[in-house]
């Protein structure tokens with residue numbers, strides 16, 4: 257059984273007001289915060305790194321009663337290098353890219369040794385098959401629905417067969433989609449079986465972020481229920 261999880265991407269936030277925007281997302285019903293770390297090497301953009309995660313963690317302490325989960329999407333070369341620092345900064349989950357490492361199983365082990373959940377992402381050009389032997393070790397798989405590097409891009413519906421295939425093989429796995437998710441694209445992602453929805457532009461630019469988060473969640477819940485997979 258799996259739950260719908262809505263994870264606003266802070267890449268779409270006004271970085272001058274990051275702390276209060278993060279509070280605003282949790283206050284509006286976000287389950288996780290999606291934190292996009294980019295190194296200007298694995299992707300052609302630079303965003304933020306462990307010092308900012310650490311500052312955000314001081315602002316939003318880990319809690320068992322309130323939402324406080326930091327989902328760190330590591331778009332970096334040499335992902336092994338940043339595991340200790342992201343753990344120390346307060347990351348809860350470390351998502352590395354399959355394309356960035358030679359030994360994904362060893363990296364998963366390293367992430368778990370540092371007390372974080374481990375997830376693996378595939379870029380649009382990478383076959384989903386690479387995730388099959390890894391899935392038993394993973395807490396989550398991420399199917400990118402845009403080329404990583406920038407917010408505000410167009411959702412790629414042709415990635416949905418990857419999500420379908422993963423859901424068919426791994427009914428209980430958290431499957432995340434990231435890039436271009438919003439009101440018009442959530443039906444396709446939910447129907448394919450995704451349960452963890454990243455949304456930057458759609459949530460941060462919404463007139464009512466709470467309503468947008470609820471809309472995304474209800475579409476995912478409906479589809480999971482239809483599959484008999486909804487954890488209520």
Ligand code: DX5
Pocket residue numbers: 265267268290292329402403404405406407408409434435436437454455456457458
């Ligand atoms: C892209 C990032 C995404 C991005 C999503 O490289 O991984 O998380 O912020 O932004 P939207 O929802 O605007 O496509």
Ligand code: ZN
Pocket residue numbers: 265290291292329434454
């Ligand atoms: Zn992301």
